[in-house]
Amino acid sequence: MIAGWGPDDRDGLTPLPGGVTATPGFRASGIVSGVKPSGRPDLALVVADGPATAAVMTTTNLVKAPACVLAERHAADGHARAVVVNAGNANVCTPEAEAHAERLTAAAATALDLDPTEVLPMSTGVIGVPLPIETIEAAMPEAAAALTADGGGRAAEAIMTTDTVTKEVAIAVTDDAGGRCVIAGMAKGVGMIEPAMATLLVVLTTDAPINGALLQQLLRGAVGRTFNRISVDGDGSTSDTVALLATGTAEHPPGIDAITRGLTAVCADLAHAVVADGEGATRVAAITVRGAAQEADAERLARAVATSLLVRAAIHGADPNWGRILMAMGTAGVAFEPRRVSVAIGGVTVCRFGVATSFDRGIASAAMRKPEVTIDVDLGVGTAAATLLTCDLTPEYVRFNAEYTT
Amino acid sequence: MIAGWGPDDRDGLTPLPGGVTATPGFRASGIVSGVKPSGRPDLALVVADGPATAAVMTTTNLVKAPACVLAERHAADGHARAVVVNAGNANVCTPEAEAHAERLTAAAATALDLDPTEVLPMSTGVIGVPLPIETIEAAMPEAAAALTADGGGRAAEAIMTTDTVTKEVAIAVTDDAGGRCVIAGMAKGVGMIEPAMATLLVVLTTDAPINGALLQQLLRGAVGRTFNRISVDGDGSTSDTVALLATGTAEHPPGIDAITRGLTAVCADLAHAVVADGEGATRVAAITVRGAAQEADAERLARAVATSLLVRAAIHGADPNWGRILMAMGTAGVAFEPRRVSVAIGGVTVCRFGVATSFDRGIASAAMRKPEVTIDVDLGVGTAAATLLTCDLTPEYVRFNAEYTT
Numbered sequence: 001m002i003a004g005w006g007p008d009d010r011d012g013l014t015p016l017p018g019g020v021t022a023t024p025g026f027r028a029s030g031i032v033s034g035v036k037p038s039g040r041p042d043l044a045l046v047v048a049d050g051p052a053t054a055a056v057m058t059t060t061n062l063v064k065a066p067a068c069v070l071a072e073r074h075a076a077d078g079h080a081r082a083v084v085v086n087a088g089n090a091n092v093c094t095p096e097a098e099a100h101a102e103r104l105t106a107a108a109a110t111a112l113d114l115d116p117t118e119v120l121p122m123s124t125g126v127i128g129v130p131l132p133i134e135t136i137e138a139a140m141p142e143a144a145a146a147l148t149a150d151g152g153g154r155a156a157e158a159i160m161t162t163d164t165v166t167k168e169v170a171i172a173v174t175d176d177a178g179g180r181c182v183i184a185g186m187a188k189g190v191g192m193i194e195p196a197m198a199t200l201l202v203v204l205t206t207d208a209p210i211n212g213a214l215l216q217q218l219l220r221g222a223v224g225r226t227f228n229r230i231s232v233d234g235d236g237s238t239s240d241t242v243a244l245l246a247t248g249t250a251e252h253p254p255g256i257d258a259i260t261r262g263l264t265a266v267c268a269d270l271a272h273a274v275v276a277d278g279e280g281a282t283r284v285a286a287i288t289v290r291g292a293a294q295e296a297d298a299e300r301l302a303r304a305v306a307t308s309l310l311v312r313a314a315i316h317g318a319d320p321n322w323g324r325i326l327m328a329m330g331t332a333g334v335a336f337e338p339r340r341v342s343v344a345i346g347g348v349t350v351c352r353f354g355v356a357t358s359f360d361r362g363i364a365s366a367a368m369r370k371p372e373v374t375i376d377v378d379l380g381v382g383t384a385a386a387t388l389l390t391c392d393l394t395p396e397y398v399r400f401n402a403e404y405t406t
Numbered sequence: 407m408i409a410g411w412g413p414d415d416r417d418g419l420t421p422l423p424g425g426v427t428a429t430p431g432f433r434a435s436g437i438v439s440g441v442k443p444s445g446r447p448d449l450a451l452v453v454a455d456g457p458a459t460a461a462v463m464t465t466t467n468l469v470k471a472p473a474c475v476l477a478e479r480h481a482a483d484g485h486a487r488a489v490v491v492n493a494g495n496a497n498v499c500t501p502e503a504e505a506h507a508e509r510l511t512a513a514a515a516t517a518l519d520l521d522p523t524e525v526l527p528m529s530t531g532v533i534g535v536p537l538p539i540e541t542i543e544a545a546m547p548e549a550a551a552a553l554t555a556d557g558g559g560r561a562a563e564a565i566m567t568t569d570t571v572t573k574e575v576a577i578a579v580t581d582d583a584g585g586r587c588v589i590a591g592m593a594k595g596v597g598m599i600e601p602a603m604a605t606l607l608v609v610l611t612t613d614a615p616i617n618g619a620l621l622q623q624l625l626r627g628a629v630g631r632t633f634n635r636i637s638v639d640g641d642g643s644t645s646d647t648v649a650l651l652a653t654g655t656a657e658h659p660p661g662i663d664a665i666t667r668g669l670t671a672v673c674a675d676l677a678h679a680v681v682a683d684g685e686g687a688t689r690v691a692a693i694t695v696r697g698a699a700q701e702a703d704a705e706r707l708a709r710a711v712a713t714s715l716l717v718r719a720a721i722h723g724a725d726p727n728w729g730r731i732l733m734a735m736g737t738a739g740v741a742f743e744p745r746r747v748s749v750a751i752g753g754v755t756v757c758r759f760g761v762a763t764s765f766d767r768g769i770a771s772a773a774m775r776k777p778e779v780t781i782d783v784d785l786g787v788g789t790a791a792a793t794l795l796t797c798d799l800t801p802e803y804v805r806f807n808a809e810y811t812t
Contacts, residue, residue, distance in 0.1 A: 062737075063732045063733060064736075313804050323498065326533070338468070338499070354499055398801045
């Protein structure tokens with residue numbers, strides 16, 4: 001994993017196969033309801049076998065999908081049992097969107113014999129086209145019947161839109177006192193990925209015992225350092241949602257520190273998978289700004305670099321054009337002293353104290369041709385740092401997004 | 407010209423052929439100094455025959471080229487006689503950049519027999535590579551000797567970097583009282599074009615009599631509505647400069663209102679030319695947000711739309727995917743009520759009061775295939791409006807910028 005990305009250390013964190021159902025006490029399913037014209041799976045359920053606490057974060061976009069509003073409302077009491085996801089239609093900006101979000105949730109609740117307030121809905125796909133809710137309602141009993149304790153992979157497949165691969169992570173968290181729990185998740189990207197978790201749907205499960213208020217706090221912390229620090233195209237969607245369900249059935253759970261690191265690791269790995277699968281992307285770039293007076297400064301500067309089209313095009317071209325990096329930082333609205341700034345690309349120092357070094361362009365360019373490129377900026381002031389992940393901007397990204405709905 | 411772009415009306419504004427030297431009392435030249443590897447013209451002078459007032463605006467990027475700093479300093483007293491521009495090297499982020507900016511200015515002053523403080527320098531091109539100042543110094547006498555009263559076109563050619571065409575505008579400004587003056591200019595773009603005039607060099611000339619303080623105020627007003635409302639790639643450069651020289655030799659100048667409209671028109675037309683020549687661009691899009699409570703809100707919302715990669719890719723694909731427009735507005739940090747918003751693309755209303763209309767996708771798409779696309783958003787609240795220009799995002803843009811320095 002990239003230095004600076006995810007938890008500070010991974011002691012006691014052991015990868016497990018699978019995704020949301022790697023956590024004991026969860027079942028999942030993914031079926032074809034018929035919303036996606038392609039006929040691919042498009043309806044997923046993730047359900048806890050018993051009571052669970054819940055935390056939800058949704059998009060900060062002012063245009064917020066009704067599903068986001070409902071999911072927040074249903075998790076507000078810190079409890080939920082199930083997540084229902086439909087892919088292929090975001091159910092936003094249509095006259096019936098709110099009613100359809102209610103019906104999506106109610107259909108899942110009925111099929112699962114739960115109260116609707118125990119169900120968290122998510123929708124992703126095209127905006128402004130009415131959701132074929134009857135199609136989904138008709139398919140919901142099949143989705144419920146298909147629930148299995150190893151269904152995580154099928155659920156991960158059913159939430160994909162333009163994703164090319166499923167994204168699943170599961171980690172066993174242990175501590176020195178013999179504590180153990182599982183934290184697992186699935187995600188979908190892959191366009192509109194920017195601050196505030198754009199067109200990102202994430203379902204996380206754990207058997208750790210955590211009350212709703214603390215769960216929300218843990219989720220906010222982990223998302224802030226992971227999903228809120230990735231950028232695929234600088235656009236934030238109307239439907240982003242991260243939901244975390246916790247059953248508390250782990251018999252000897254680890255301490256809160258281990259759980260926090262585990263949750264951060266799961267989110268970091270899923271976020272990395274989202275960037276690596278960014279539309280048209282051929283490589284992941286980790287932008288680290290260190291030596292800052294405060295972490296917020298480092299994050300804003302790293303974000304300015306990660307969202308610069310010229311920087312991202314240079315990454316695609318394996319072009320160590322570090323002038324664009326300084327240019328992008330200069331637009332961030334954060335004060336720094338150019339004469340103290342050093343920049344390394346792929347470990348090659350290309351700029352020291354604000355001026356070019358006599359670096360070997362061939363070596364720097366070769367380092368940028370790897371699937372993971374690091375750009376390290378040192379402000380030379382303080383000790384705070386932040387890392388953001390982005391991907392290269394490619395002609396394929398543009399071609400793809402010029403042709404998405406037509 | 408696009409509705410909403412430039413001055414409210416063009417009464418008394420008559421286009422003239424040519425650029426900076428269309429204004430009486432100015433000479434210009436453009437020659438090959440040898441900085442550009444291509445061997446194309448790369449050194450330009452614009453010189454007033456007599457005393458002139460001057461106003462300058464430069465980049466807001468924190469990493470500011472020494473030439474910007476010098477130009478501002480030399481215009482601080484409201485007077486300057488000449489502008490010297492070198493293209494092919496931005497003279498930024500090298501150990502000698504400040505000294506080289508001084509030498510560039512001094513070389514022009516010597517060749518023109520002026521004090522260095524009467525010369526405004528501009529540099530554009532690659533960042534972080536030492537400027538071959540001796541090459542430029544050696545060529546400066548030739549540039550001075552080449553000055554002619556019809557040299558504007560050659561100067562416009564010599565300031566180009568990735569521009570594919572020269573950008574020149576000249577307008578005769580008249581009013582009902584028989585007043586007349588000329589306002590003219592040249593510009594170069596065409597990447598890093600974003601707020602605050604990124605990688606944009608503009609030289610404006612007029613024979614209107616305006617003192618330095620008022621000239622600065624007029625320039626600020628015109629730039630705010632024109633060059634600061636265009637976006638090619640969301641990146642702001644380290645070298646942007648707009649300079650305006652005014653000789654005051656017009657015998658019967660028009661009133662200040664006419665001059666203001668004329669200056670705005672010249673800036674609007676040059677800014678439009680810059681966007682139309684944006685790297686890889688195939689069409690210009692005018693994003694207008696109206697019905698806002700305040701103009702600043704309208705501008706921020708229009709800017710969010712104009713800088714959205716997904717919107718710009720959809721413009722390239724002639725895809726009336728208006729959901730992306732609302733999505734982009736939702737990220738602007740400006741409060742609005744989605745249920746009051748209507749959107750028209752190329753005059754076709756695609757969204758009314760926040761939900762899709764049953765518009766004809768073929769007609770809307772055809773309207774988006776024109777060289778100028780209009781996107782009109784009505785917030786349904788107030789009467790303030792703002793228009794921004796952008797261009798479509800194309801695979802060619804990415805390809806081009808992946809290969810710029812290597």
